[in-house]
Amino acid sequence: MNNDMNKTMPLEKAVARFVKTGSHISIGGFTLNRNPMAAVYEIIRQKIKDLHLYAHSNGTGLDELIGAGCVSKLEIAYGGNGKAAPTCIRFARAVQNNEILFEDYSNYMMSLRFMAGAMGVPFLPTLSGLGSDMLTTWGFSESMRRSDPKIVDSKLAVVDNPFGNWGGARKVVAVPAINPDVTIIHVQQADAMGTCRIQGLTFADVEQVKASRHVIVTCEQLVEKPVLRQHPDMNQIPFIHVTAVCHVPFGGYPTAVYGHYDYDAQYLKRFAKAARDEAAFRAYQDRFVFGVKSHEQFLEKVGKDRLAAIAADPKTGYSVNMKRD
């Protein structure tokens, strides 16, 4: 039942209640934009392991979770973190060292899979990937699939167009629906019931949210209901889909939140450097993740100067002339 008037709760509590060992999860945003980073760090601090992560293009959040050893299975289209790490470093290492089970899809396939989950249909059709190795190379074995009721028995299926050549296609790729146990997104504004307003690109957040059993929303601003209800055309997610609302200013940091702050290019660069070395990476997470009790403490450690340097210009929504190399 998602109609409670007040779903606000501390982030620690929301993560502890809805993200469990072995949960199938997805996180919102895209590469270095609007990742629910406060929640990602909280998952790592609570040492929640064996997660099954569904990702289209993930970046910062994905690499922190994989680096911390929280992910055991991954269905993914892209792991990259902008200029600092065109391929996510901990992701690449985990694959190269056989530390996780993984399976490749495209961005459109993953977006359609979330959409199918949101629509309650078993699959959606696309022409993407015909003739590619995505169809024939399964990351998860047939026996592993059959032994796990939460994983579909086959990866992708090419099926004949039941309408002949209608639409100019004789066959299509059926991409199976995803229904995560929990999706976590970070948005600019939410009210206590969970209605959300996202500024800028929504990526696939809306589909991910509507496909999920539980949804944790972290928000820059917790606003009164009338603020959102006066302009409902600007809202993307109605409260019925949302389970918990956590007010976490700078909850997307170090990724960008349009209209509020830019990505922290320096932080991402330092993270990429640490990620290349095992000891340096442990030291990094010990200091910035395990060495703090909350996102607020993390931000104190990052310092006011960094946050001021990435503050968004009100006109453009990003930090103009910010040093980014």
Add this chain to the structure above:
Amino acid sequence: MDTSYTPKEIMTIMAAREIKNGDIVFSGTGISMLAAMAAKKINAPDSVIFFETGAMDSLLEEIPFAVADPRIMYWAAANSSLTDAFATMQNRITGDRVIAILGAAQIDRYGNLNTTCIGDYFSPDIRFSGSGGGCDVASFVPRCIAFMQHETRKFVKHLDYLTSPGQLTGNGAREKAGLRPGGVSLVVTNLGVMRFATDTGQMYLDQYYPGTTPGMILENTGFDMDVSRAAPADPPTPAELKILRENCDPQRLILGPA
């Protein structure tokens, strides 16, 4: 003005020339975005740049470093979503006007691309970011430009993983697989420009840059390639270089040192 140019500069101009006025240009970041910006400022003022994340006709006052960079969200005609961006490519009205710019770790003679891994899929020597929207674009878009470094280890007989379909095994295999015509139609490298024969689907050398020869290009290609149709490329003009340097990337964030 200095009329000599760097490999990145000639590559950017060669790709920009392929973009026609009125094209809807699907762009990634880096040199592909620069080529799209250069085309708009040189030869295709009414072209429109869009991104897989859903931003259409962004102003791009500052060069974005990722397709989710907030810089692509400012002054766009619309900020939508992934499913919407991929629908634009397949839309039977707008889709035919789309031209895409891609990059890859490996390409074969049929223009198939690998952006997934080098070595075995399960225990790769090098793991890359993966398809992202690359497979979708190569599946849907009628004309795609691929930027590559011209080396035998990148121009290979057999891809380690076929991420994004080109002409598959050639001779109409793409259509037999159920795809619409499309995939990589132009390859731009640091040595020359390649296209694909309409009947066989095989790559051939179309143009070689000043300072290179067809023989030199063959030496850097890991498969046989028809060079009989090759002609010397027209180098970037002073006017093209001026616009590229002064109006597209004045800080040389992507072009790098002159």
